[in-house]
Amino acid sequence: xxxxxxxxxxxxxxxxxxxxxxxxxxxxxxxxxxxxxxxxxxxxxxxxxxxxxxxxxxxxxxxxxxxxxxxxxxxxxxxxxxxxxxxxxxxxxxxxxxxxxxxxxxxxxxxxxxxxxxxxxxxxxxxxxxxxxxxxxxxxxxxxxxxxxxxxxxxxxxxxxxxxxxxxxxxx
Amino acid sequence: xxxxxxxxxxxxxxxxxxxxxxxxxxxxxxxxxxxxxxxxxxxxxxxxxxxxxxxxxxxxxxxxxxxxxxxxxxxxxxxxxxxxxxxxxxxxxxxxxxxxxxxxxxxxxxxxxxxxxxxxxxxxxxxxxxxxxxxxxxxxxxxxxxxxxxxxxxxxxxxxxxxxxxxxxxxxxxxxxxxxxxxxxxxxxxxxxxxxxxxxxxxxxxxxxxxxxxxxxxxxxxxxxxxxxxxxxxxxxxxxxxxxxxxxxxxxxxxxxxxxxxxxxxxxxxxxxxx
Numbered sequence: 001x002x003x004x005x006x007x008x009x010x011x012x013x014x015x016x017x018x019x020x021x022x023x024x025x026x027x028x029x030x031x032x033x034x035x036x037x038x039x040x041x042x043x044x045x046x047x048x049x050x051x052x053x054x055x056x057x058x059x060x061x062x063x064x065x066x067x068x069x070x071x072x073x074x075x076x077x078x079x080x081x082x083x084x085x086x087x088x089x090x091x092x093x094x095x096x097x098x099x100x101x102x103x104x105x106x107x108x109x110x111x112x113x114x115x116x117x118x119x120x121x122x123x124x125x126x127x128x129x130x131x132x133x134x135x136x137x138x139x140x141x142x143x144x145x146x147x148x149x150x151x152x153x154x155x156x157x158x159x160x161x162x163x164x165x166x167x168x169x170x171x172x
Numbered sequence: 173x174x175x176x177x178x179x180x181x182x183x184x185x186x187x188x189x190x191x192x193x194x195x196x197x198x199x200x201x202x203x204x205x206x207x208x209x210x211x212x213x214x215x216x217x218x219x220x221x222x223x224x225x226x227x228x229x230x231x232x233x234x235x236x237x238x239x240x241x242x243x244x245x246x247x248x249x250x251x252x253x254x255x256x257x258x259x260x261x262x263x264x265x266x267x268x269x270x271x272x273x274x275x276x277x278x279x280x281x282x283x284x285x286x287x288x289x290x291x292x293x294x295x296x297x298x299x300x301x302x303x304x305x306x307x308x309x310x311x312x313x314x315x316x317x318x319x320x321x322x323x324x325x326x327x328x329x330x331x332x333x334x335x336x337x338x339x340x341x342x343x344x345x346x347x348x349x350x351x352x353x354x355x356x357x358x359x360x361x362x363x364x365x366x367x368x369x370x371x372x373x374x375x376x377x378x379x380x381x382x383x384x385x386x387x388x389x390x391x392x393x394x395x396x397x398x399x400x401x402x403x404x405x406x407x408x409x410x411x412x413x414x415x416x417x418x419x420x421x422x423x424x425x426x427x428x429x430x431x432x433x434x435x436x437x438x439x440x441x442x443x444x445x446x447x
Contacts (some may be wrong), residue, residue, distance in 0.1 A: 021226050024287065033289055050185035058192045065199075067219045068287070069294040069330060072200030079192045086185075132200065133291050139358070 004045070012060070015040050020067040023157075033146070034153040035074075037064055038125050039161060041082050042118060043105070046098045050086060057082035070133075077129035081121050092116050106162035118158055119151075126151045220284075220328040223296055227284040231425075238425045245314035245426075276391050278428045279303060281311075286333070288361035288421045293333040295319060297427060300327045308389060310430040316395040316418035317341065317383060318427050329429075334396075335361050335421055342387045343396050343415075346380040348373055354381070354396060354415065361421050363400060366413040373411070375402050381415050388435045 019037040026034060040060050044053060061075030068074070089104070092113060102108040104117060126147045134143050180187060231238070281303075285296035299305050301324045311318045311331050319331040320339065332339050337358045343366055344351035352368035366381060379399040385392025401414035432438075 017222075020222075051188050054185070054188045054192055058196070061196070067222075068290075070290075070292070071202075072196040072198070076193060076196035076200060079189065079196060083185075083189045134358075142359070 008040075008043070011043065012040055016060070016063050016067075019064060024068060026153075032153045033150045034157055035064075035126065035129065035150070036154055036157050036161075038078060038081060038122065038154070039158050041078065041085065042121065042158070043103065045103050046089065047100075053082045053085060054079055073129065073132050076132060077125050080128050081125040084124055085121060088117065088120055106159070114159075114162070118155055122151045122154055122158075123147070126154070217325065220296065220325065223285045224298055224328075227282070227298075234425065237423075241314060242426065275432065275434050277304075277431045277433060279305065279431070280426060280428050281305075281329075282426055283424050284328070286421070286424055288333075288335055291337050291358045293335040293421075294322070295331040295333050295424070295427075297329050297331060297429070298327065299429065300325050300329050302326050304431065305329050305429050306431065309432075310390040311427050312390070312394055312430060313419055313424060313427045315420070316397065317390060318419055318421075318424065320389060321429065331427075333421065334364065334417065334419070341390070341396070342384040343381050344384040345369070345373070345375065345399075346382045346393070348375075348379070350375075351384045351386065352410075352413075362417060364397065364415050364417055366399075366415050367410060369411045369413060371404060371409055371411060375399060375411060375413060377402065381413075388432055388438045390430065391432075 015037045019035065023034045023036050026032065037060055041053070041057055044056065048056075057078040058075050061078035062071075064074040064078075065071050089098075094109065094113065099108075104114075106114040109117075130143050130147045130150070279299060281297040281299040283295055284298050285294075287293045287295075295311075295318065297311070305321060305324055307321055307324055309321045311321060317334060319333045319336070321329050322332045323330045334341065335356050337356055340353045340355045342351060343354040350369050350373040352366050354364055354366045356364045369375060377399050381396045381399065383390040383392060383394040383396060395418050397415040397417040397419075399413055400416040403412040403414070405412065
């Protein structure tokens with residue numbers, strides 16, 4: 001657990017910088033806005049205590065807020081997502097439960113499991129985020145469209161990062 | 173009491189969740205009010221520095237284009253008022269009133285962060301209170317109106333972009349003089365909407381839309397865009413006019429901040445009207 005800590009700290013900074021400097025600048029037809037930083041919450045180990053999960057989610061969210069001038073918006077959506085993570089993990093747990101020493105990754109639990117896991121959490125996060133951003137239900141369908149397109153984009157990028165993790169573990 | 177503490181301990185996950193969501197929500201709502209926590213805006217020191225060094229690096233890739241833009245702007249300014257230049261890099265004056273007292277001062281600044289794809293877009297520029305920039309100053313580029321300064325730190329300022337559904341600018345049709353409120357509807361970064369133009373006005377596609385100069389933030393006659401489409405809804409006595417913005421917000425590198433030296437005089441005088 002402790003020896004994974006530096007890895008998580010580094011990935012925190014990498015994800016925040018990538019989000020702020022690269023993904024916030026992706027503007028494809030005004031709809032697509034990938035928010036890849038939530039991968040940080042996806043990556044956290046199964047045994048992360050609940051309070052830690054929420055606090056980390058808040059820290060990631062508020063850091064992104066700090067850079068995009070939206071105090072409260074990302075932190076709200078990310079904490080909401082983190083809140084649902086434990087119950088989701090329980091709901092989709094494999095038959096022989098989660099093995100110690102594994103992390104929630106494509107490599108450890110396979111494509112179908114990882115797809116269920118990421119799609120649900122991404123949709124929770126993006127729905128909360130985009131509706132808070134609009135602050136108004138009168139643009140319902142345009143917002144819905146943005147949520148769907150952005151989620152697809154976010155998920156594609158998250159799956160690509162998982163392929164890198166896969167390679168690294170195989171070599172060991 | 174013991175039971176109560178036990179109850180909290182058992183449900184600490186939900187309680188922490190609620191507390192964090194309340195904090196977020198507080199920040200979110202507070203943000204709408206004028207006196208919001210300014211420490212968190214992108215003009216704060218850390219994020220400002222990171223954006224600054226990023227933009228320093230990224231700028232090398234677009235140097236050619238920026239040079240061209242600056243050269244154009246130079247030519248434009250020179251042709252406008254050759255005599256009003258002072259020999260300084262980022263400080264020159266443009267407009268004089270009849271008593272030869274300088275009313276508007278322009279300071280150039282570089283855009284170090286910008287977005288066009290949110291509902292509330294903001295721009296960060298690399299000049300702050302040390303360079304004489306204050307809240308509520310107008311920001312323009314060589315091509316037209318960009319936004320209004322929202323927050324100022326020592327070295328950076330954040331600007332409410334024209335592409336922010338919370339911003340309304342007083343605008344008028346250049347030839348006809350009818351004025352109205354111009355705002356963005358959050359959809360396409362190339363277009364804004366001009367409202368409150370009465371239907372007896374003759375508006376044609378291609379008409380030039382400029383600032384009205386009524387607001388004490390922008391001088392009169394700064395370009396905003398051209399009329400793209402004129403809509404009249406049944407029973408309304410005002411047009412809804414689609415305006416193609418002259419500024420390309422996706423391609424913004426240098427801007428100028430306008431300070432109106434007689435703003436307080438105008439606002440003081442106008443505030444007496446409310447009594």
